[in-house]
Amino acid sequence: MFRRRMSALALLALVGGCSLPGDDPRIVVDGEFVGGRFPLSEHSGSQVSSAGMVSICLNSGGSVTVDRVEPWNVVGELKVDGFAIVPADQPDGDSHVVDHECGEPEHLRLTVHPVGEGSAVADGFTLHYTSGGSPYEFRLPWGLHYCAPGDETAQPCRNPG
Numbered sequence: 001m002f003r004r005r006m007s008a009l010a011l012l013a014l015v016g017g018c019s020l021p022g023d024d025p026r027i028v029v030d031g032e033f034v035g036g037r038f039p040l041s042e043h044s045g046s047q048v049s050s051a052g053m054v055s056i057c058l059n060s061g062g063s064v065t066v067d068r069v070e071p072w073n074v075v076g077e078l079k080v081d082g083f084a085i086v087p088a089d090q091p092d093g094d095s096h097v098v099d100h101e102c103g104e105p106e107h108l109r110l111t112v113h114p115v116g117e118g119s120a121v122a123d124g125f126t127l128h129y130t131s132g133g134s135p136y137e138f139r140l141p142w143g144l145h146y147c148a149p150g151d152e153t154a155q156p157c158r159n160p161g
Contacts, residue, residue, distance in 0.1 A: 024132035025062035027098055030055040030105040047111050054142045055105030056098060063099035064131040072139060076120025078146060082111040108140060119148040
């Protein structure tokens, strides 16, 4: 009986000093998702930001490191060449760390290019990140539509006027 109690106490002491994966800070959307698809053409360059459309933050204090960003649910081919997590007050930042709780939003800035010659659409981007030593994924529902030169068939590619 004494041995069981000591074993249970030792186990509680070990677990009590560890952070469980459910306790790690996690990426969430700050407030309501306002955005939709962001049209990108050869004239607008290859760098886009989620500023004004969707912001990300942490659900609790701490920080996470975004390891890579990939488009998801893609029609056509888009490649992410680079990314940065940018605080709203520092639009030129180049960090891969999210360290703001909600209320102090950060934005995702991407450098992307189409792989083929046609237009390409992504419904959002998956952020692969590490928090508390554990890997996580977050799907950011911020779409991107790359308009190939001369493509005016898709709504985001039509020139107004």
